[in-house]
Amino acid sequence: xxxxxxRPTAFVDSPFGHDGKIARLAGGLNWFSAVELVRIxxxxxTSTELVPVEGIESRFDGDMAAQWTALTSxxxxxxxxxxxxxxxxxxxxxxxxxxxxxxxxxxxxxDAAAAAEAGAxxxxxxxxxxxxxxxSTRPGxxxxxxxxxxxxxxxxxxxxxxxxxxxSVDTRKADVMTAAIEAxxxxxxxxxxxxxxxxxxxxxxxSDIPVILMHHKGSPExxxxxxxxxxxxxxxxxxxxxRIAAAEAAGIRRERILIDPGFGFGxxxxxxxxxxxxxxxxxxxxxxxxxxxxRKRTIGALSGEAPVDQRLGGSIAFALKALEQGxxxxxVHDVPETMQALRIWRGxxxxxxxxxxx
Numbered sequence: 112x113x114x115x116x117x118r119p120t121a122f123v124d125s126p127f128g129h130d131g132k133i134a135r136l137a138g139g140l141n142w143f144s145a146v147e148l149v150r151i152x153x154x155x156x157t158s159t160e161l162v163p164v165e166g167i168e169s170r171f172d173g174d175m176a177a178q179w180t181a182l183t184s185x186x187x188x189x190x191x192x193x194x195x196x197x198x199x200x201x202x203x204x205x206x207x208x209x210x211x212x213x214x215x216x217x218x219x220x221x222d223a224a225a226a227a228e229a230g231a232x233x234x235x236x237x238x239x240x241x242x243x244x245x246x247s248t249r250p251g252x253x254x255x256x257x258x259x260x261x262x263x264x265x266x267x268x269x270x271x272x273x274x275x276x277x278x279s280v281d282t283r284k285a286d287v288m289t290a291a292i293e294a295x296x297x298x299x300x301x302x303x304x305x306x307x308x309x310x311x312x313x314x315x316x317x318s319d320i321p322v323i324l325m326h327h328k329g330s331p332e333x334x335x336x337x338x339x340x341x342x343x344x345x346x347x348x349x350x351x352x353x354r355i356a357a358a359e360a361a362g363i364r365r366e367r368i369l370i371d372p373g374f375g376f377g378x379x380x381x382x383x384x385x386x387x388x389x390x391x392x393x394x395x396x397x398x399x400x401x402x403x404x405x406r407k408r409t410i411g412a413l414s415g416e417a418p419v420d421q422r423l424g425g426s427i428a429f430a431l432k433a434l435e436q437g438x439x440x441x442x443v444h445d446v447p448e449t450m451q452a453l454r455i456w457r458g459x460x461x462x463x464x465x466x467x468x469x
Contacts, residue, residue, distance in 0.1 A: 113152050116348060117178045118392040120161070121145035122435065124463040132165045136437040137394050138185025138199055140460045149392070154349060155341045181397030186439060187366045189240075189321050189399070191277040191297035196239050198399050198439040201453060204240040204279070205233035205446050206405065209263045210247045210255075223263070227270035234276045237450035240298065242442060243267050243291075244281030248302050248376075251335075261290045268294040279323075285310035292318050300401075300442075302327055302376065304354040305361075316362035323369045323401050324354045328377025335377070343382045344389040347372050352396060369440070371401040374429075375408060383409045387429060391436040403442035404429035405449075427452050 119136055121144040126133055133142045146167060148160045162170065171179060189196040196202055209226040230241040245263030246255040264280060264287065271278050272295025279298035280291035285308045288299050297320050304324035305312045315322045326347045328338050340346050351370050358368055372386055372393060383404075393400050404410075410425030411417045417425070423445055430441050430449055434456050443449045 113150070113157075115172075115175055116149040116151060116345070116392060117175060117182060117395045118147040118149055118389060119143040119145075119182060119394065119437075120147050120391065124460075126464075127466055132163065134164050134183050136182065136391070137399075137439070138183075139437050139439070140200060140457075140464070141435070141437045143391075149345070151342075151345050154346050156345055178395035182395045184397065186399045189298070189369075191240065191279075191321065192295075194277045194297070196277065200457065201434055201438060202239040202440050203237060203446060203449055203453065204242050204401070204440050204442040205230065205238035206281075206403075206442060206444050207233070207241055207243045207267065208247070209243060209245050209267050223266040223270070226267040227274075230267065230271045230276060230278075231274055233446040234271075234274075236446045237453075238446045240277045240279050240440075241271055242279040242281050242300050243271070243296070244300075245287070246282065246284075248283075257284050257286045260284065260287045265290055265294045268296050272296070283307035283311070285314045288314045288318075292320065296320075298322070300371075301325065302373070304351075305358060306354075312358060312361035312363060315358075315367075319364070319367065321367045321369060322358065322363060323371050324351065324358060325371035325401075326350055326354075326373035326376065328373075335379075338377045338379060338382065340382060343378065343385050344392060347386065348392055348396070351393065355396060355398065365398070369399045369401050370396060371403060371442075374402065374404045380409050380412045383407070387432055390433060390438065394437055399439040400437065401440040401442055402429075402433040402438045404433070405441075405443040405445065423448055431456060 123133055123142050123144050126142045133144045135142055145161055145163050149156050150158045186198040207226050207230045243264050245260040268278050268291050278296045279300050280296040281300040282288055283301050283303040300323040302325045355368055359365055374383055405426045406419050406422045410422040414425055
């Protein structure tokens with residue numbers, strides 16, 4: 112199928128004095144002045160063209176017009192129980208791995224009380240959501256039985272939710288989703304994008320809670336065994352487009368769907384870097400964009416094989432790159448440090464968006 116995708120680029124600091132020449136990205140704090148028209152045939156791009164925002168509508172067919180509407184429409188707040196998390200500015204999602212074999216935390220939070228305390232501390236540091244997981248999906252990880260996964264996450268979620276935190280559960284299994292929701296989780300983060308368990312979509316639809324659909328290529332055990340793409344950016348875009356459609360067909364409302372391009376899940380270093388450089392493309396799918404590059408292997412590969420506990424600088428660099436391209440949610444391990452970086456970024460944006468007085 113031949114079509115054209117829209118990737119916003121040429122971002123500008125301030126909208127003042129540029130009427131008609133710029134557009135606002137997804138109702139957030141970013142404005143762009145040009146669009147890369149990416150023409151594709153099947154899963155591969157055939158050509159690209161950089162065009163200014165001014166007058167761009169004259170180039171649109173019906174599909175491109177729909178993408179443009181999605182690109183420039185404000186994202187609805189995330190409703191997590193009684194908590195409304197507004198996405199007009201970026202938010203932080205804290206990672207709590209209640210597992211004995213997490214790539215980043217090891218067994219640090221395997222004890223439920225320690226995991227809940229860590230999640231509470233992350234909320235106090237500024238995280239809008241705490242994402243609790245009980246199964247490692249690092250490269251080479253083995254599946255965990257549902258009962259064990261529930262035993263790991265349920266007490267952590269219950270304690271955090273009782274304490275007033277907005278909690279998400281990181282799982283790909285329907286039974287774990289059900290137990291987590293009963294314990295107080297109000298969002299599901301599924302690294303399989305509802306492909307692992309055929310009952311998962313029904314659980315989400317019946318609960319009417321937000322769900323993150325993440326791209327992956329292969330199972331955790333094998334996903335890093337020489338992953339290949341014809342065009343990584345285009346293929347992931349089309350895959351996510353299909354998963355959004357499948358979720359809607361299963362009864363999940365579109366305003367409940369978030370997307371994650373799956374940094375590090377079935378991707379080599381080059382794929383991850385290309386993905387981050389082209390991140391803004393995914394806004395034309397019309398769903399809030401989640402980015403989880405914190406402490407990932409690519410950072411180590413680019414910094415002398417730095418171990419996991421020495422990847423903070425790279426994690427912040429990727430977080431800022433994602434913010435520059437309008438990501439709404441940053442999924443991170445190091446909440447206080449990321450919040451500091453976000454606040455500096457926000458201060459710069461606020462200054463740029465303050466009209467000058469003469």
